[in-house]
Amino acid sequence: MSNGKSEQAPGQNKSYSIIVNGRPKEVTQKKLSYLEVVQIAFPGEQPSPQRIYTVTFSNPHGKDGTMVEGQEEVIKDGIIFNVTKTDQS
């Protein structure tokens, strides 16, 4: 799914190729907060008690985990986020 490496050389303007909800994205931040990840997935939406998002992340050779409000995660190439509402049954 990922196109692998960013075309930019590593350095000050390094951007990262990540996947959010199945779609490739490019970001430049070294860290992304819960709120920032939600906004990449759903531009214009704000988490609130009305909208709780389940955020999982996964690295091909690194750590997996989850994020809740107030948490942030170090970004590496290839990191995959899934941002969902998990309220269907």
Place this chain on the structure above:
Amino acid sequence: MASSSMSQKLINHNPDLRRLQNEGYEVECRDGYLIVHSVPYVNASGTLDWGDLISALELSGEQTCSPVRDHQVWFTGSLPHTNQGKPVSGLGGQGEIRQTLTDGIEARYRFSNKPSGGYQDYFQKMSRYALLLSQYARAIDPNVSAQTFKPIPETDETSPFLYVDSASSRTGITAVSQKLAMDKVGIIGLGGTGSYILDQLAKTPIREIHLFDGDDFQQHNAFRAPGAASLQALQSQPSKVGYFEDMYGHMRNGLVAHHQFIDETTVDDLAEFDFVFICVDRPVVRKIIADFLTKAEIPFIDVGMDITLVEEDLTLVGTCRTTLSTESKSDHISKYASFTGERGDDLYRSNIQVADLNALNATLAVIKWKKYCGFYQDCYLEHQSCYSINTHQLTRDELSEEVS
């Protein structure tokens, strides 16, 4: 525990069991075991004693299987000896064990004696083991016998099943399964996930499973429900709870159908429950139920999933969530599940659901419940878990403070 009437029904239906009873053995069928009580034997000090011989009871429907594939038995007494004071040979020579087979029955020995050709039926099997032990007892006192013709006392009617859980007894985990025997468990919402939760819970010894749903069972529901609904069943336009009550009523008692949704006026109905599964998709309803259960210190699991279509490559992505709340840890729920808002006010809502993910979410919830019951070992006591499809990821969060 099977009732004595269930035990007697099985004995009546099977010539080999009936013959055991007719010839005076104290036969009982209980929890998937065949028990021959009061078999006399000689103990290590050379005196008479009595013990029970127990076999796993393999059934097909209500018929005993022949030939009997498992030639071993358990024994509740001490190590049997001959009237000459030597251990009885031909019993397999395994050492003493302590294995609780089911409520009130603890085995101390496992014997293995296989005649050439095996055992054709349970009469042959149990009468042979009884003879192996009792022949030495009769050498000391010719008046004793395993064939006592004594009536079997009544046992309590507590098993919900219409036929014996031989899956547990065959594998020797009946005592573990009995940890699941809660009195009253509720499933709120019999949609895709709730119906698969029922499918799993129906096969556990929970005494009453209460089903709450106000919807009817319609054609599209059949594609997100366990089993295979017939056209006739759909044409009769059953309620969801009625449909599932009928389906699982083939296997067990104790299903209670409530053709209603839970709201502020009915949430009190959950007051006496031991555990509740919340499988609803309206956040306001989830909040009413979760708040009530938290205050009442009733443990519950809330499930939910979200699947979306990636238009670019026509694939689905998504996550299943399983969140446990217990008497000791309930403060995390609002971090993971939406408690306000309504369906429809969400631009991105897709409501895609797929039966295998419903089943997986249900199974993850039931595994967590079984951990709560002590059926499965639980090292981390996680109260929150997600499965994400495209990364094949299973997470654990909100570990109980005891282990973190």
